[in-house]
Amino acid sequence: MRLEHDFLGEIEIKDEVYYGVQTTRALENFVITGHRLNDDFIISFGIVKAAAAKANMKTGRMPSRIGNAIVQAAEEIIAGKLHDQFVVDCIQGGAGTSMNMNANEVIANRALEILGEKKGDYALISPNNHVNMAQSTNDVMPTAMRICTITKAKKLIAALEEMEATFTAKGDSFNHILKMGRTHLQDAVPITLGQEFYAYAQATKRAVKRVKENVRNMHFVNMGATAVGTGLNAEPEYIKYVVEELSKLTGEEIQSAIDLVDATQNTDQIAEFSSALKVTALAFCKIANDIRLMASGPRCGLGELSLPAKQPGSSIMPGKVNPVIPETVNQVAYQVMGNDLAISQAVENGQFELNVMEPVMAYNLFNSLTILTNVINTFNYKCVKDLEANEERCREMIDKSVGIVTALLPHIGYEQSSIIAKEALKTGASVRELVISKKLLTADQLEIILSPGEMTQPGIAGKQFLK
The missing domain is CATH 1.20.200.10 (Fumarase/aspartase (Central domain))
Known part of the structure; x- marks a missing residue:
């Protein structure tokens, strides 16, 4: 076990885990859905942390030895490693602070390990001072x-x-x-x-x-907005650099919002x-x-x-x-x-x-x-x-349908069409049979009128033939 502390006090943490005291408190406080962050979201946190570390090194605020270790740890997360260390519940209070600190602690402890140091030695690499540099959960x-x-x-x-x-x-x-x-x-x-x-x-x-x-x-x-959008503790150059790094890491054109x-x-x-x-x-x-x-x-x-x-x-x-x-x-x-x-x-x-x-x-x-x-x-x-x-079934229902009488309106009129529809419903005879038996149209004419093309995309040729 290792001993970690925050301003609320000390907590014992298992040596093998990469998360720390604030993640442990979140585990105790938020047993809600039973679901942890999905892999794409964890990777996204890795991308944000890598981009921030690179931007902070560009401004000269982050020492390169520390920054490179943070970037390496974040890139391992982007590659799919250490995802089992992201243990906080998906629904939590604090606007996502527990998620952010889970990422900060895992990256800090892995970066310490990369430099040959022990987990929890936050004097060298701190989850807050270094991994979260120029950032806020917000x-x-x-x-x-x-x-x-x-x-x-x-x-x-x-x-x-x-x-x-x-x-x-x-x-x-x-x-x-x-x-x-x-x-x-x-x-x-x-x-x-x-x-x-x-x-x-x-x-x-x-x-x-x-x-x-x-x-x-x-x-x-809104990277660089920090707590409320005013950019407190983030240099203007950092805000420019961090979106550039996000673009490189994602392959997308990430831009800073017009109004942070x-x-x-x-x-x-x-x-x-x-x-x-x-x-x-x-x-x-x-x-x-x-x-x-x-x-x-x-x-x-x-x-x-x-x-x-x-x-x-x-x-x-x-x-x-x-x-x-x-x-x-x-x-x-x-x-x-x-x-x-x-x-x-x-x-x-x-x-x-x-x-x-x-x-x-x-x-x-x-x-x-x-x-x-x-x-x-x-x-x-x-x-x-x-x-x-089922073509036969579709054809069978067309033949039995009274609805096709609508296609006859331009040729025999609404009144005759209504009579045909009523008789078809009463007797069970098909519209085609009744129209032919009453000599209202010929079989050849009906063949054109009731063809798929003429019924669904009426054309000129059929109408000319009927004349």
């Missing part, structure tokens, strides 16, 4: 949040772009299949299955644009980004519902689509297969909506120069990004890519 925490968001957003954008490509490919392969369109869950007029999937592709394309537009705001950080006080006080951009995720989740919830309904059956539902069978659907009903992947999309969407509400409440509850609720924002935002990315990949590769159309 600029470290939001900057790490933004870097982590950028990292996770890249994965989400990639998943969405792949999903868009799959929907487009399905649209191409299904575009010749005419089926009944539905409004109010009632038969409407025909549409091609391809047109429906092209529409899903467009909704996904908008989601890509939405996420890309909102992630741009995450590139503006504003960037320290206000978290509306976090709410805006979360809202983009919520809207994306809403769009996919609707798409998953459509696919689930079109695949209902197999004998007594719509049965227009066949989903790939992924697992037995019942512990009591043999042979039953459920739409488990679309159901998962729905549930993730509900969780993302709930996360967005929590973030909205947290953003609203900032006071004066700081919003202390950033830990719960980070927890919910990163959860939304992770599960949304995962479920879109799952939806794509375990469902949509392998789903098949």
Whole structure:
């Protein structure tokens, strides 16, 4: 054991751990979610600490021997080492101070080890004086949040772009299949299955644009703002250098926020980004519902689509297969909506120069990004890519439908069309049979009028023929 102290007193720490006294206090105080920081967030703290140490060496404030050891320790964290030493709970009081000090202590003790010194010898390298030099939790925490968001957003954008490509490919392969369109869950007029999937592709394309537009705001950080945005204890040159180093370490164009006080006080951009995720989740919830309904059956539902069978659907009903992947999309969407509400409440509850609720924002935002990315990949590769159309079933429902009578309006008029629709519903006869039997149109004319092309993309050629 080693003995460490802060201004509240002394605590014994196990020799083998890299965290210290303030992290240990946080472990005692915050047993909340049972979840620790995720790897991308830990890496983001490593990036911030490495950038700060490099910037402080450039200004001459940080001795190079100490600074290089801190950078090496931070780079090890960026490479995935020592993540088990980040032990604090994701939800905590103090605006993320425990997270920041966890990073400071781990990096300080690893840097001491690199220099051949014992852990806890903070006279040489201090978590506060050196690793946290020219910093505050109030600029470290939001900057790490933004870097982590950028990292996770890249994965989400990639998943969405792949999903868009799959929907487009399905649209191409299904575009010749005419089926009944539905409004109010009632038969409407025909549409091609391809047109429906092209529409899903467009909704996904908008989601890509939405996420890309909102992630741009995450590139503006408040490093150098320190406690309240005034930059106390941070040299102007440091503020310039630290964003340059962040850019190098992330490969992104990280910039200093226009107003550091504003960037320290206000978290509306976090709410805006979360809202983009919520809207994306809403769009996919609707798409998953459509696919689930079109695949209902197999004998007594719509049965227009066949989903790939992924697992037995019942512990009591043999042979039953459920739409488990679309159901998962729905549930993730509900969780993302709930996360967005929590973030909205947290953003609203900032006071004066700081919003202390950033830990719960980070927890919910990163959860939304992770599960949304995962479920879109799952939806794509375990469902949509392998789903098949039941062409005969689609054709059968078109033939039985009364909705196709709408296509006859320009040719036989509303009144005659209404009579045909009423008789078809009463007798069970098809619209096609009734129109031919009443000699309102010929079979050849109906073949053109009720063709997929003419029903879904009316053209001039068919209308000229009918004249």
